[in-house]
Each structure stands twice: as structure tokens, then as C-alpha cells.
Amino acid sequence: MSEANSSRFHRLLVTGGAGFIGSCFVRDTLARRDGTTIIVLDKLTYAGNRANLAPAEADPEQAARLRFVVGDIADPAVVSPLTAEVDAVVNFAAESHVDRSILDPDAFLRTDVTGVHVLLEACRAEQERAAGGERAAPPRFLQVSTDEVYGSVETGQSREDDRLEPRSPYSAAKAGGELLARSYFVTYGLDVVVTRGSNTYGPYHHPEKLIPLFITNAIDDQHLPLYGDGLQRRDWLHVADHAGAIGRVLEHGTSGQIYNVAGGNERSNREVVAALLAQLGKPWSLVRQVEDRPGHDRRYAMDSSKLSALGWTNGVRFEDGLAATVDWYRENQDWWRAIKSGEWDAYYRRQYGERLAGSSEAP
Helix, strand or coil, X not given: CCCCCCCCCCEEEEECCCCHHHHHHHHHHHHCCCCCEEEEEECCCCCCCHHHHHHHHCCHHHHCCEEEEECCCCCHHHHHHHHCCCCEEEECCCCCCHHHHHHCHHHHHHHHHHHHHHHXXXXXXXXXXXXXXXXXXXXXXXXXXXXXXXXXXXXXXXXXXXXXXXXXXXXXXXXXXXXXXXXXXXXXXXXXXXXXXXXXXXXXXXXXXXXXXXXXXXXXCCCEEEECCCCCEEEEEEHHHHHHHHHHHHHHCCCCCEEEECCCCEEEHHHHHHHHHHHHCCCHHHEEEECCCCXXXXXXXXXXXXXXXXXXXXXXXXXXXXXXXXXXXXXXXXXXXXXXXCHHHHHHHHHHHHHHHCCEECC
């Protein structure tokens, strides 16, 4: 459910706002037309795409409240003056693909840990300015994290106070970033909240991830590389619901607290692939069983009753959301074909070339 009420934070710095979930948050926030202004700070790496904000930038009223800055969250010279202008910082900026973290973990540590530290230091400087009467109040800092910090959950559902057991460079870096954020609440009294979201899907999702990769490959009748037996289980959350939950925590979350954002739609990867193929009218024979990735978590599941107590619920059924997502990729082929070009081919060969060469038809 999207946040419908007027915000108490009228000036936002949204880092990673040209990415998948961040751009949805920006579009939905501006679409409320409540006067909120947003500065988007994005490095525009391969996963950041200015086109993700095109609907807002095409609307004169929304575009007037949107400012775009190309820059790195790990650069204090960029971050500090922007933080001085806002009431809250919402940090979506992250390297977020597990496969890429296995190939190149260094980039994940720089963005997901060092970048978080730079943002927190900027917020702490603003807290000191507020204490000195130079601004009305210090900014709130919201760190967007992931269910993957819990590691593989064989049974039951993870709760916010459960032990963290990340098993990939990506999830370890995300755990480091959110633990650093919480330490700034404990040590410096910074106004910090953290969200941990489950697997998110929907429009504008980079085609390196499972659902958009398989949709776009299937549209072109290319093989679909399914890791292992495909029985890994994930809880799927529509991007609009995820963005709405972040808005709810920003407005109503208690400082120092963590909130799980669960989708309530647990499915095996095989079930998801079968559903999207059925939606596309494509055969299962496109699916190839490939060598599993190292450290592949078997299952994620979270309890989000703490977030529900803030008045948030999911609004998109998985079946409806997946069908709409398939339709979006069918209708926006220019968007994803531009991404699946250039550097994409080298990445795809590196990630899947040998796997597909040694693959077999998935049973």
C-alpha cells in the first residue's frame, strides 16, 4: 500500500534514485503532489538509468520538484552540501546483484559500506548544525537493506532481532552498512531507521535479475538459465508495495528500529518461471538447468508484523503483479533492449557462458 498522506519530510535526498526500487519511490512520492521536493543522487552505474525517472520528468509539476545530481555516495564533497538541504536521506544506493558480488566484491564494499559511512557522517554534521541552531532539526536517515542479511532460512520466518548470517559478498556488505547505520543511532543519537525488503519485482527492473532476465530472454526465445534444481524459495514483493513500505517507515518508524518488508508470496524459482512462461505463451523447453552459484541461499522468509503495526499492508497480489510486469516488458522493449547491449554481452558470457554450455534441459 503506498503512503497516501502528506509527508512530514518535505525535502528528501534519495540516493540511488535512478535504480529500480529508488526510482519507484521517487515517482510515487512526486505523484502525491503534496509539495515534496526530491534531490536524486545517483552515480549512474550500469544499474542506474535516468530513463527510470522519465514519467516524473515528463510532468511539468513533478519535474519542478525533482533535481538530479550525478555523483557517488562515497564522495563527501558531493554528499555533504546535498544533505544540508534536506529533511531526510533515503539510501537506496547499492550494488545489489549477488552474481556480480561473487565476480567483483570490491565495488560492493565501496558502495554498500563506505558509501553508507559517508552519508552517515554528513547526517551527523547536520545534527551538529541543528544543535547549534543553524537548522531546525537534523535529518532522518533511512537505510534500505535486504532479507538476505539473515542468510538461508530453512524453516519459519526471520524477525528483526534474529541473528544475521549473510552468505554472499553482497549480503555481507548490506549487513555491514545497516549495522554501521544502527551504530550511529546508538553512539551519536542519529535519527536512523532500517528496512529489510524481500525479493522485489516489477517494471524498470534491470534484466540481470531472475524475473526480468527470464521474461526478456523468453520474449526472444533464448535459453533461460535456471540455477540448480530451481527449488530455491523466495518471498516476492511488488516494487510499488516495497516503495510504499519505505515511505511508511520514513514517516512513522521509530528511530533506531528495523522493519522487515515481506511480500507474503513465497514461491520456488521453478514456480515463478512456470508462471511467467505461461503468461508469455512460451514453452518450458526454453529452461536450461545450469550449475548453481556458490553459496546460493535455499530460502528467505520474513515476519513483517512489526511493519504491519505501522498500518502497512501489501496491495498487489503476486499473480496480478507478475502479469502486469510481463506486459510491461512486452510493451517497453526499447527500455530493456538498450540495457541488454554493449557491456551486457560480456557480462552475460562471463556469468552464464560456461554454465549454458554444460547445461541440460530442465526437467
